[in-house]
Amino acid sequence: MLAKYLFIILCLIPGLGIILALIGFVTYIVIMQSIGLNNLFGEDEFTIKFWDKIFARKSYNRSVRYSLYIGTFSTIFSILIAYPIALWLRKPFRGSLFISSILKAPLLVHGLVAAFLFLNVIEYHGLVNQLLQYLNFTDQPIRMRNDRNAFGVLFLQTWKNMPFALLLLAGALQSISDDTLDAARDLGASLYRRFIDIIIPLTISAMTAAAIIIFIGAFADFTFQKIAGPRNTFSLSQLMVEYRGRGKWNEAATVGVTLIVLSFFGAVLVAFIINKLFKYPGWLSPVKMKNIKSIITRQK
């Protein structure tokens, strides 16, 4: 038995061991540098002055709000668009594979290439401006790049992440057996009830996995923001790289800790909200937990 566990531990070291060592070590360095320890230059001294300084900065607070805004709305848009399409494509029909392939194609496109393609469409000399001028809606090209509300970034995030959500949700929806849905229909469940009480609860895991990965990716975005985002606001990743570029490693570390902590709590919150909203019987379900409990008590 001991030999077996020793063997298992030895086998885990090259894979899991390396992951834990590197991620753990980097996390340790970020946390330490944010409180003045493990400094690259100068003396080590425990202090919270970097946190005081960063909390007082408007740019930091703006970046936190901005990154949360991008993370949250990218997740919502990606899932909201992907879910009905996945539902529609659940049962194969003529041409469904083609549509599915086209919609999932952005998965193969690098984020930077996606940003470039997007610029091609919205730049001064982009397709949209050409069309607007051709239709005489405007004489001059309209500036659409780096818009203040970051609609461009949200569009790019959705463009890149929706196919990922579609991939996970389509798999989960296709695995729901027709027998389950037929049984519910035979028992008098309406279309709404079948959707809310059966389909959605059976796809919660896929939805949660997709939402968490999309949220963290969009929340910690750098490239889309740098290329298409507003000029007057930085994302947290951008702010961290900016501080690092100026040699302010401790300030960069405080932003790094913020990214890690908010990514973690954001992911937990996303999972909690999805679970609360959609598990059976969720907030949207006409059936309430107390009704189920009373039925069980009556049966007893």
Place this chain on the structure above:
Amino acid sequence: MIAKSLHRILFISMIIIGVIWIVVPFIMAILWSLVDPAEPWTVDLVTPPVMSFYRWTYMWESSNLKDALFNSYLLAPTVSIITLIFSIPTAYVFGRYNFVGKEIAKLLCLLPLVTPYFVLSVFLTATIISFGLSEYRVAAIVLAHAVMFLPYAIRIMTVGFEQVSQEHIDAARDLSATTFSRWRVAYFPALRPAFFASILIVFIQSIEEFAVAFILGSPTFVTIPTLLFSTMGQDFVRPNAAVLSLILVVPNVVLMLFLEKLLRTANPAMISGKGLK
């Protein structure tokens, strides 16, 4: 009847959206990569007035494209092989053993997927500087890539190990096969699709990776994504960026299609243990 009409409307809408979604932007990219500098593509023209491969030859001869291609296509296979080697023992115990804490261990393997890549890159750089290992940046990039993409390799190899037929292993053992022979006849044939899938996925991820190569590698170590990023900054020359975009995306699409074909044609007989010759 209404459902049928709705289905048809949705189908046509999806085709139109799909074309706008992916086909039009790529046609634009191809056209921009062919714009000849002698005759600029002005707003009033639907297509470039003169098309040539000038930008392609210019990028090949005058930019860091050669270095970027060399670095990217040297880095990716190296990372793929290292990641595969690291993943095999862990995937083996995940796929073939039951032990306390297995699910937690599997979950912990996903840590790199939920760690913001820029935090990892910036503070790995800090660590390298603090240890005075700045000249080993390329090795650090390889290590960081390997760790970042280990979850994919471990997952794929775990499924591969789970699908190795116990009947084949037992049969080989009953015929007095040595450990090496058992691996050769029972494990390797069933694991081959997982090997290729793992190598390809990590290869594609590594070619595309930007954060680590940008933070750890710049300015001396250039890859295709970091070169593309630099052309999209303040000196945005669209035809040059179009050339780099196509160079980055086309091989990956071909590799992905190859991967899908590979996974579809994975030998079901070997995996299920039925019909083995």
